[in-house]
Amino acid sequence: MKKVWIYLENGTFLEANSFGADNTVVGEIVFNTSLSGYQEIMSDPSYAGQFVTFTMPEIGNVGTNEQDMESAGAHAKGMIVRKYQPRYSNFRAEESLDSFLVKHNVMGICNIDTRYLTKMLRAEGSMMMIASSEISDKDELKKILESSPRIEDINYIEQVSTKKVYKHTSGTYSSTEFKYNEAPQTEVKIAVIDFGVKRNILNELVGAGIGVEVIPNDFIAEDLIQAYKEKSIDGVFLSNGPGDPLVLKKEQEQIKKLITAKIPMFGICLGHQLLSISHGYDTFKLKFGHHGGNHPVKNEKSGFIEITAQNHNYNVPDNIVEIADITHTNLFDNTIEGLKYKDSPIFSVQHHPEASPGPKESAYIFSEFVTLMKENR
Ligand SMILES: NC(=O)CC[C@H](N)C(=O)O
DSSP, X not given: OEEEEEEETTSOEEEEEEEEOOOEEEEEEEEEOOSSOHHHHHTOGGGTTEEEEEOSSEEOTTOBOGGGOSSSSOOSSEEEOSEEOOOOOOTTOOBOHHHHHHHTTOEEEESSOHHHHHHHHHHHOOEEEEXXXXXXXXXXXXXXXXXXXXXXXXXXXXXXXXXXXXXXXXXXXXXXTTEXXXXXXXXXXXXXXXXSOOHHHHHHHHHTTEEEEEEOTTOOHHHHHHHHHTTSOSEEEEOOOSSOGGGOHHHHHHHHHHHHTTOOEEEETHHHHHHHHHTTOOOEEEEEEEEEEEEEEEETTTOOEEEEEEEEEEEOOGXXXXXXXXXXXXXXXXXXXXXXXXXXXXXXXXXXXXXXXXOOTTTHHHHHHHHHHHXXX
């Protein structure tokens, strides 16, 4: 097998084997504890700029297929796994994970102690790293890493947002019939602002009876306010997306105008963070973030515990309770997972109700958005 070398900013230097694309790449290393869904994770645009360490020890055994893509490409810088399994076996598989990574120019790093890496990241926090299938010299890798921009210095949204407006019409995916369900009758219409949206969010919105038009990140608030006044949209959805939400100044300015216009809004993950920042409450960085498919979240309204899919490094601050009610709380670390703003038709969640990969028990949230829009029509 080909060799690969990785160097982390805390001085850790390791040799491992590589699959997927050959390259020399700098990114932020995080760990993900999901047991399944490696393809959905690699094609989730929110991972742009990051290396994902999988705690699941064997990866690759179900191959990859077109239906499970969360976007048109694979956006993570690389994946780090204990064991890469080249022999895949699944009736939906179309190609191996190796050729999938080559096609999307993403590095695969294997035969590495991912438990050691995960424990280190848990103790020291997410950090920058470099991986190379070409350079084996530690000092040279260190030099490149130190002269490269950090994740918070790069605007990854520009790379992953759509360049043109489009309508999304596909409904939710049936995991018993292995096909997309027919979209129900449209009850309300929205504009989805694409910061790197996952396809399954669009599927769930459509599946809840929402007409969906996806627009680029460089949207103009006045156009949406006009569309809302003319009743050609009933609300706005703010998507998930990569990187540090604090760097997205242009987007925050536009969102502030939508808040003032009292347009019904719903945000997931990065969208949730941008709503907080645009209300004047800046996000902070968690030590190692939440990336996995088993995070218990308490629904503060019903009292029920939902097991959720998560993928974020940043969080909204506790003092946002001055202007919003907490609707959901993470039971791993008590951080805020969901908000309903007190005087406006706006709510948002930090976790991923669309799952994909992960449990689907938070999917009711999409119907709550429909109710909110109907109530404010
Ligand atoms: N999935 C997302 O939208 C992630 C949001 C943001 N990039 C974070 O890491 O917190």
